[in-house]
Amino acid sequence: MNKGSYFNRGKLSLAVRLLIGVGLVMLIVGSLMVIMVLRADIKMEKEQFSRRASEQADFIRMSITEMALVGDYATIRQMLRSRVQDEALDRITWSDDEGKTIKEESKELLDTVPEWFVQFVGITPIIESSVIEVGGAHYGVVTIQMSPTSVVKRIYGRMLIGIESTVFAMVILFSLIAIVTARSLGPLKLLEAAAQEIEKGNYSVRVTPGGSSEVRGPIMAFNAMATQIEVLLGQMRKLAGRMEKAREEQNKSIARELHDSLGGNLTMLKLGLGRLSEIAGEDHKCQPKIKSLLDLSDSTIHLVRDLTAALRPSMLDSLGVLPTIKWYAGEFSRMTGIECQVDLCKDAVCSKEHSTALFRVVQEALTNVARHSNASRVFINACEEEGKLVVEIVDNGKGMAEVINKDVSNGTNSFGIIGMRERTQFMQGEFDISSVPGRGTTVAISIPIGKT
Amino acid sequence: MSMQTDPISVLLVDDHYIVRAGIRDLLIQGAGANLSEPLTLSEDGVGEAGSGQEALKAIQEKSYSMVLLDFNLPDMNGLELLRRIKALKPGLPVLMFSSYAESEYAMACFREGAAGYLSKDALPEEIRRAIRTAASGQDFISPTLKQQLFSSVRPQSCEPHERLTSREYEVFIGISRGVPLGEIAESLKISVKTVSTHRAKLLEKMGMKSNAEVARYVEKRRLDKQSASF
Numbered sequence: 209m210n211k212g213s214y215f216n217r218g219k220l221s222l223a224v225r226l227l228i229g230v231g232l233v234m235l236i237v238g239s240l241m242v243i244m245v246l247r248a249d250i251k252m253e254k255e256q257f258s259r260r261a262s263e264q265a266d267f268i269r270m271s272i273t274e275m276a277l278v279g280d281y282a283t284i285r286q287m288l289r290s291r292v293q294d295e296a297l298d299r300i301t302w303s304d305d306e307g308k309t310i311k312e313e314s315k316e317l318l319d320t321v322p323e324w325f326v327q328f329v330g331i332t333p334i335i336e337s338s339v340i341e342v343g344g345a346h347y348g349v350v351t352i353q354m355s356p357t358s359v360v361k362r363i364y365g366r367m368l369i370g371i372e373s374t375v376f377a378m379v380i381l382f383s384l385i386a387i388v389t390a391r392s393l394g395p396l397k398l399l400e401a402a403a404q405e406i407e408k409g410n411y412s413v414r415v416t417p418g419g420s421s422e423v424r425g426p427i428m429a430f431n432a433m434a435t436q437i438e439v440l441l442g443q444m445r446k447l448a449g450r451m452e453k454a455r456e457e458q459n460k461s462i463a464r465e466l467h468d469s470l471g472g473n474l475t476m477l478k479l480g481l482g483r484l485s486e487i488a489g490e491d492h493k494c495q496p497k498i499k500s501l502l503d504l505s506d507s508t509i510h511l512v513r514d515l516t517a518a519l520r521p522s523m524l525d526s527l528g529v530l531p532t533i534k535w536y537a538g539e540f541s542r543m544t545g546i547e548c549q550v551d552l553c554k555d556a557v558c559s560k561e562h563s564t565a566l567f568r569v570v571q572e573a574l575t576n577v578a579r580h581s582n583a584s585r586v587f588i589n590a591c592e593e594e595g596k597l598v599v600e601i602v603d604n605g606k607g608m609a610e611v612i613n614k615d616v617s618n619g620t621n622s623f624g625i626i627g628m629r630e631r632t633q634f635m636q637g638e639f640d641i642s643s644v645p646g647r648g649t650t651v652a653i654s655i656p657i658g659k660t
Numbered sequence: 661m662s663m664q665t666d667p668i669s670v671l672l673v674d675d676h677y678i679v680r681a682g683i684r685d686l687l688i689q690g691a692g693a694n695l696s697e698p699l700t701l702s703e704d705g706v707g708e709a710g711s712g713q714e715a716l717k718a719i720q721e722k723s724y725s726m727v728l729l730d731f732n733l734p735d736m737n738g739l740e741l742l743r744r745i746k747a748l749k750p751g752l753p754v755l756m757f758s759s760y761a762e763s764e765y766a767m768a769c770f771r772e773g774a775a776g777y778l779s780k781d782a783l784p785e786e787i788r789r790a791i792r793t794a795a796s797g798q799d800f801i802s803p804t805l806k807q808q809l810f811s812s813v814r815p816q817s818c819e820p821h822e823r824l825t826s827r828e829y830e831v832f833i834g835i836s837r838g839v840p841l842g843e844i845a846e847s848l849k850i851s852v853k854t855v856s857t858h859r860a861k862l863l864e865k866m867g868m869k870s871n872a873e874v875a876r877y878v879e880k881r882r883l884d885k886q887s888a889s890f
Contacts, residue, residue, distance in 0.1 A: 468732075471759055472676055475780040479682050482783040483689070502783075509781050513761060523764060526737055531764040538812065549818055587823045589865075600825050607826075642826035650825035 223389035227382055234381065238374035246367050250329050253359050260296055261334040261354045267291075268300060269338045269350050276340065276347045281311075288313040299353035305346050317357040321364045329363055331356035392420035399427055402434070411438045449634055456520065456564055463519040471512045478505040521567070529563035530556060530590055533570050533599075537588055544578045546586055553591040558635075558657045565631040566599065566655065569639075572624050573601040573651040581605025581649060596637075598654045607643040628653075667702035668725035668795040673715040673741070674757070675734050679780075680708050683728065686784050687791070699788050712736035712744075719749055725795040726775065731758035731765065739772055746773045755794040763808035766801070776800030820866050821883065828862040831855055835871050836878035 220228075268291060275284045288300050292313040299314040319326075334354040340347040395418045405413040414431050417424045485498045516522070517539075523532045530552045537548040558566065570588070577586050583605030590599045625641065628651070632639035637655030670687060672680045684706050687699060707724060709715035712735045719727065727745060731738035742754055753775035758765060766777035775794040778787065779802060786802065793800040801809070824832055827848065834844040841859070845852045868874060877883075 467759065472679065475759060476678055476682050478781050479686065479784065479787075482785070483682075483686060486784055487689075506781065522760070523762065526731070526739065527764055527768050531768065534812075535762050535764045547818075551823070585818060585822065587818060589823060602823060602825055604822060640827075644826045644829055647829060648826065650827065652825055652827075 226385050234378050242370045249363055253363055254331055257331055257359055261336055265336040265338050265352050269340055273340050273342055277342055295358040296354045298355045301351040302348055304348040310348055317355050319357050321360050325364055326360050329360050395419035395423050399430055459519040463516045466512055467516045474509045524563050524567055529566050532567055540574050548586045550588045556592045556597045556657055562635045565635050569628045569631050569653055572628050576624055577603045596654045597657045601651045604648045607645040607649050667700045669702045669705040671707040671718055671724040671727045673709045674730040675710050712741040726753040728755050728757045742772045742774055753794040755790055763812055766805055823865050824862050828858045831858040832862050836875045
């Protein structure tokens with residue numbers, strides 16, 4: 209079950225927020241700057257435009273005046289033709305006083321700027337006429353027509369460059385922000401993954417400190433915390449192991465004491481009673497009393513035997529773990545009514561400590577079967593595989609809805625499973641619990657066995 | 661039905677003096693007494709040993725008809741001593757005398773060559789009968805123990821597929837449906853190698869050789885209708 213990222217829950221990530229913030233600021237500042245520059249530009253161009261119009265008109269008037277004096281019309285035409293090439297000029301007309309055109313030069317100006325921009329710039333075409341007078345004589349009127357098209361085009365071009373550079377600057381800044389946040393915050397992702405590993409029970413995970421100093425600190429603190437958890441867990445395990453060992457030792461010594469002293473005395477008591485019965489002879493009047501005492505000693509002997517076995521089966525030491533499992537399976541069947549079948553390989557040898565631990569795991573697994581599974585049958589299989597002793601406890605019960613295969617679980621009922629896992633870990637073994645709902649649960653333990 | 665009349669000699673091996681005394685008393689008092697099945701003891705017919713070492717020494721020094729051997733000894737395990745006695749004198753009957761009633765102990769002792777297994781809480785009559793039976797070279801098993809042994813080897817009735825672990829069972833069902841091992845591994849979130857291990861093991865448990873056999877078995881029993889994670 210993926211719980212998703214802890215960081216992105218309901219909020220945009222820092223990088224995205226930075227990008228949006230910076231983007232907005234740049235958009236506003238950029239637009240303002242472009243507009244301000246544009247305005248200044250338009251104002252300047254406007255002034256230049258009208259100045260240029262009067263300059264052009266003056267120049268043309270003076271040139272025509274000079275040339276008209278000498279009657280050099282060819283030069284006038286040439287002058288007009290070259291003049292009209294000026295970017296702002298689109299038409300020059302020289303007409304006589306009656307308005308009849310003497311000379312006219314014009315050129316087509318291509319308008320590529322959007323209409324709205326032309327409106328926005330608001331430079332109107334200029335038509336300027338001046339009368340040519342030489343020594344009191346009239347030589348007609350020169351009219352120049354100036355279109356703002358090329359000026360507007362120039363302003364438009366400059367505005368486009370302004371917008372382009374703003375966008376370019378934004379792209380660069382965005383990439384910078386992305387790179388910097390990824391580099392400085394990236395390790396937080398690693399930190400998150402590591403924390404999730406810890407949640408899964410893998411406490412050995414560590415994060416290599418990286419990124420900015422603000423992130424490096426938490427990573428180092430996390431690592432220290434993980435180490436501390438491992439240390440504490442190790443101490444807890446050691447303590448649990450020691451307590452377990454002490455309990456086993458205590459059980460063992462109490463069981464031995466019960467068996468040796470109490471059990472020994474009881475059997476001798478029974479033997480003595482038996483002898484007494486023989487000596488008294490079959491018809492003696494004490495026989496009923498002796499018989500009841502014999503029965504009492506029998507039941508007491510059984511009681512001691514059950515108590516001893518419940519504390520710790522001595523069979524573990526004398527016969528080993530597998531016969532003990534077989535015996536316990538029989539006892540389990542007898543006590544619970546759940547059929548228990550056992551299939552054991554030839555004697556696999558494991559140390560005394562491991563024998564006890566393995567037996568306790570099997571015992572716990574069977575207890576769980578009796579308590580939770582509703583099974584009618586359990587199958588215990590033990591065999592040696594590649595230097596490992598594999599014990600499987602397969603029940604045909606209802607199975608588990610969700611198998612707890614985690615190192616630490618929250619359920620209070622699963623202390624049994626924690627115990628089994630801890631014991632298996634103590635034996636350097638592997639513990640696995642699996643289930644097919646409706647088909648039953650399987651507990652599998654595999655522990656390495658030495659060839660001793 | 662007295663089986664033998666030859667006088668017998670018994671070595672009692674037990675670390676508790678009181679037990680040895682009790683048995684000695686029972687044997688001597690029983691010899692020639694007014695009982696249905698008396699014992700005939702030879703001259704100096706009861707020897708005693710309080711430890712494994714003493715017992716080994718005693719059987720080499722003197723010839724006994726049989727040994728009554730306690731399971732718990734301070735210096736060595738009763739099984740261990742039984743093994744050593746059998747190594748020294750294979751023909752000497754050893755009757756185990758134990759306070760443990762479980763048949764697993766008896767089985768272990770029989771495997772090492774014990775002539776019988778007698779519980780310490782037996783009545784005098786049964787003790788004498790066991791000793792006599794063992795001394796005559798026959799095996800002795802008490803009726804209660806016989807019952808236990810029989811029930812422990814009674815044939816097991818569960819169907820082969822019920823012995824499969826949950827994981828093996830899921831692989832089993834997967835194979836029966838013809839799902840490739842790789843896909844089985846994926847859906848069970850385990851490695852392909854583990855799946856093949858499970859497959860080998862389940863075929864062994866089922867006594868099968870091929871996937872086709874698995875499919876036939878599953879179809880015949882309609883196991884397919886049960887849940888599995890495919």
